[in-house]
Amino acid sequence: MTEAQTYSFFLGCVMPNRFPNVEKSIREVLPRLGIELEDLEGASCCPAPGVIRSFSEPTWLALASRNLALAEKAGHDLITGCNGCYGTFKEALATLHENPERLTEVQKVFKGLGIKFTGNVDAKHLIEVIYALGPEEIKKRVTRPLTGLRVAVHYGCHLLKPSKNRPWKKTERHTFLDELVEATGAESIRYRDKYMCCGAGGGVRGSNVPVSIDIAREKLDNMLEAGADVLVDVCSFCHLQFEVSQPQLNKELGENRYQLPVMYYTQLLGLAMGLEPDQLGLNKHVVSTKALLDRILG
């Protein structure tokens, strides 16, 4: 048993406000792995790295710093389950550490607001913390092996890039998420363009829906062609994209081609650890998980 670690849990926007079922699964599973979560009360939007950062970089840096300051005050590193939020905090911290004058600029914005911020705090993605435990450790918790389940993993972009400012050993063709999926007994399948974007970021989902969901469609087609039973992601915004795009695509086509269940990693792991679908929010999906759950639960 590894020692318990405590993190300040940063929720962001999409997870608590659109996919609370994902939040629920994280709150159920992480403490069972010895990862304790403390709410980061009063946190705001991270803010989004491709959206708000595209409009006003100084505002993005100041608000990101405020969220980091809340964690700094709590005395824990920040943990997030969204690649976008992760990208914001990693990039904000790099900017502040490489350019001390930017930290001074932020502190000036904070003047008189009672926010103490030195930048002495780190931000982690929850999959990074789970992977640090190791796939072998995860295997030990599995009581309901997901044997025979064909999983298409979707890493997303900001989890991996820019690789200079990410903790992974490799810069391309990562395997950590595949390893964690296979620790549950499932099979992580090969499919074309596994590392490609979901199409939601950079404000494209908000401003150009046809282009955005066409990128998601290409990924979904590649997964379906490879015979995937389920898509597993680790980002609330990618999750939104794959959940919401499928009914949109079906409506456009006038048929139900796109019905690939979309699970967040902690939902998959929770199932393998013997938790009930209700505990993991699995009955509240946009794309129905029923047939899949019937198969897994027998």
Added chain:
Amino acid sequence: MTSPVAPEIIDDEDINPEFVDTIVRAGADRIRTCIQCGTCSSVCPSGRRTAFRTRELIRKALLGLKEEVLTSPDLWLCATCLTCLERCPRQIKVTDAIIIMRNMAVEEGYMLPQHRKASRKLIKTGHAVPIDDANREMRRELGLQEIPPTTHASDKALQQVQEIMRRTGFIDLIEKAERE
């Protein structure tokens, strides 16, 4: 003999030599080393299905075609997947350059209406995607706090976030006259 295709003429007044200096100063410091190899365009998921060409955008920026770049809707097709930045053989921070140009476009009043709308939500609630009734109910059903413990649950925190956005000029930026 005249060509049947009208030549594209770049007038002197279209060239703003300071444009690229601004981009370099804001952090995309290697942009001048671009060799127009097109790696950025070839790995771009948006470029696969649209006429958006990252290479062209970078070339226009280097030529100083400020107005053309900042008014182009293509500037907003980048999903910030960072693949071009990762693969560029000259290690140009391509995505950063695009974000810098987007900041300049917004500063000049060029902003897509949906983006203005999301920004207004951030100003009003502290979240670009705020809670709604359906998700409050779902949270309750899941046994989570109905209102997430964010700026949604604290007026004091929200006011602090709003004051920061006032100080950085974000509120003025979003509310100033729109140019489409």
